[in-house]
Amino acid sequence: MKALQFDYKIPKYILSKITGRFFPSAYWDSRLSCLQFLEKSEPELPNENWVKVRVKYGGICGSDLNLIFLNDSPAISPFVSFPFTIGHEIVGTIDEVGSRVTDLTKGDRVAIDPILSCASRGIKPLCSACLKGNFSLCVYKNEGELSPGLLIGTCRDTGGGWSSYIVAHKSQAFKLPIEVDDLNGVMVEPFSCALHGVLRNPPSKDDTVLVIGGGVIGICVIAAIRALEIPCKIVALVKHQFQAELTSNYGADEIIFLRKPSYVDNLTKSLKGQILKPVFGPKVIQGGADIVYECVGKKQSINDALRFSKNGGKVILLGLAGLMDGIDWTNVWLNELDVKGSFAYSTEMFQGKRERTFDIAIELMRIGKVDLSPLVTHQFPLEDYQNALHTASNKKNREAIKVVFEP
Secondary structure, three states: OEEEOOOOOOOHHHHHHHHHHHOHHHHOOOOOOOOOEEEEEOOOOOOOOEEEEEEEEEOOOOHHHHHHHHOHHHHHHHHOOOOEEEOOOEEEEEEEOOOOOOOOOOOOEEEOOOOOOOOOOOOOOOOHHOOOOOOHOOOOOOOOOOOOOEEEOOOOOOOOOOEEEEEEEEEEEOOOOOOHHHHHHHHHHHHHHHHHHHHHHOOOOEEEEEEEOOHHHHHHHHHHHOOOOOOOOOEEEEEEEHHHHHHHHOOEEEEOOOOOOHHHHHHHHHHOOOOEEEOOOOEEOOEEHHHHHHEEOOHHHHHHHOOEEEEEEEEEEEEOOOOOOOOOHHHEEEEEOEEEEEEOEEEEEEEEEEEEEHHHHHHHHHHOOOOOOEEEEEEEEEEHHHHHHHHOOOOOOOOOOEEEOOO
């Protein structure tokens, strides 16, 4: 089968880093790139508790682009195994079923929860995090019966969504009801990321919420809040007009465009804050949002998240915040902010009971609380990966939100 595989080699890494500064396409369109399009054998079931899935759509995530542009922190490297096929946003059809799998059958349409925690790794007893249902915090991501890997799509044994087939443990495959089409199916994973951040840190009905970022996760955070019927005020900070239209459609009350220098004044007014002028440097904001969901992971967006939070407010980091200089943490201690990270999905309290995040996401789609299919703006065959990656990394010019492969 054809696959897009990532393999870390020091010479390729160095050459790509140097060349990519001047020609970004060198990160994926070069024999010297760490990313290669190749033919490889289909992944095999690790044991009888697994299924093989024929991929219908494999999404391109911001974390995938971060990987390809070689911007990942080395802190992630112990939790991957090279070479691996990229892709963790996956919807497909079960093609093969292990003998110990009883609730899935060949032909079932499924969305894949890619977290490789204790159950999929064959580790018993479960670690303390997995016992609590916090699978994203599993402490054995590099142990057990599988090679290291946070997710399907970072582990060499499982394959990834940027190919025709992946294998998944039975606990990772979630059946899709007829009401949830395949385009919504590929959005279950990013929507679950947003749901996890919102359900673990829910706004109150009288709160003012600031969502920084008009990409997939930012829009999904807004969609999650509205699907959960939380009547708070939502202000969205976005870069482009097409993002503004979508954030408004999914429930944002006010849209502020990231235009320097006017956005600071406009956002402060929307949040009913006050601008104070320091002796030098960026404007200081007094007052702000009760909760800020930071969905970009850049220096400017994180600084804005911290300074546009009110005293005693909360900042949820859903963006890919990695190595970066120039973050002013003054407001964290000065205003006693609660800053939390949010990674992936696990189990949540929902309607009085604990449920898997994926189950909640699928149910909200099934009953019509949210339809995320309009976010899939571009589809490409795997062979056209150069154009797909160019589109995904040039969202403004292509008006791209979610770009997917159709292997």
